[in-house]
Amino acid sequence: MNALHVEGLTKSYGSGEPVLHGLELTVPAGALAAVLGPSGCGKTTLLRIIAGFLHADAGSVRLGDRTLVGSGVHLPPERRRIGIVPQEGALFPHLSVARNVAFGLTGTDRAERRRRTEEMLELVGLAGYGDRMPHELSGGQQQRIALARALAPRPGLVLLDEPFNALDSALRTGLRSDVRAALRATGATALLVTHDQQEALSTADLVAVVRDGQVAQCDTPQNLYGRPADPWIADFVGDAVLLPATVDPDGTARTALGPLPLAAPPAGLRAGTVLLRPEQLRLTDTDSDGAVNGTVTDICYYGHDAMVTVAVEGHDIPVAIRVAGPLPVGPGEETGVRVVGEADLHA
Structure with a gap:
């Protein structure tokens, strides 16, 4: 099972104040959790440490029974089995849609890569788009392909880094629902980093509000909105x-x-x-x-x-x-x- 456990995570840049102060977070296997907070609270730093792009000063990150970050441990990103959906898709412009989706399917034969690619395109509602190039797609379609690419290798965790930011509000609403459905269909554990309260409450199973480098409250959207831990959280989430x-x-x-x-x-x-x-x-x-x-x-x-x-x-x-x-x-x-x-x- 691929539950995510973050314990005592601390990170500073240079000699400044720590960005993360012993942050604690648990995401059950198969759940979609949103990390919500104002600019500068540590959301992106948390995501980059989990992905392996930054070293933590202290603390640990475990995915299932595997330690990704810990005392003397820092697995490189390519060994973490983590899929990433960045802002604005970040597709390879010189590769077709199908080749973008199949990019992480190393070590499998051609027939299996084709089958898995077609399965992922079907899952995100873009069956038949494999021969197109990224520039022929709309922004929403590019984000769907980025999700398909992240899910194709069957990762233990999917990280979504504010993936709807560049889209208009009407498109964001529909795409959130589709992304949630695709994650549930695969049973993937996922972490969505966002500064959008409506996005967090309407999309996630759990919402962790980060304040000054710590999780101030982690709860279901209903409990977070209805029973916030303090007035600041109440005012921030709605x-x-x-x-x-x-x-x-x-x-x-x-x-x-x-x-x-x-x-x-x-x-x-x-x-x-x-x-x-x-x-x-x-x-x-x-x-x-x-x-x-x-x-x-x-x-x-x-x-x-x-x-x-x-x-x-x-x-x-x-x-x-x-x-x-x-x-x-x-x-x-x-x-x-x-x-x-x-x-x-x-x-």
Whole structure:
């Protein structure tokens, strides 16, 4: 089984601060994990160490029962059985599609190379494209061929380095789904490095948020979004409404949006920061029971929904409310705001 285990990984460049600070990460065999974080957090350094392109200062990397990085161990990239899908495909321009896909199939006879190449082209939805040249393909097709090339040698791990960056948003959405399906069809363990929150949450089985060279939280997309470990993670992985709160003995949080039930009241904590998601807030009539009143300061319309910001008394920062369907209010108008569901409290 090809589970990925990264333990205590540390890396510095020159005499500067370490880019990775004892990073820990486990990806179960056959899972697709996304490494998500802001620029400079260490995502690319992690990928390059796993691939074998950089030496770690300390720590270990294991793939199944094989040690790739460890004390006195640094397997060269060609011995790691790792497939890589780089940004923008990076196909060999002088080789046909079929020869690109077959590039890593050394040590197999011609008939097996042809069979495996055709199998991979079928898998990525490009059967019959083998005789074409890379410049005859669209950007999305080139990325599919790059994935087919990475999967052809049956690697123990596939690394995807922000592979959708150069594509337009509509193409990215469809290609993410196709890549996920292809990885699942082969049972490959995969690591997707990205700075795109939507991409990570919609594509991966697990999402590891990296902050200052460490994994701040690794969880399923649903748990990461619904129960983030701290307010920074909450705000980084999605739109968040953060409110200062005091906590009553019965576990109710008192906030600028009124009293709110808590999902898991922390023992002994009497003040903190309440986390809500914009979809938990509702626009209501100004005289509605349980609502607080405010003034609409801005509206950002996205087609499928809109984000309405409302200034409420007792809170310096306008709160964001996600609204689906017709907008009941406009900028400058008074509205009521009501909270649905439980809030999450952080110290």
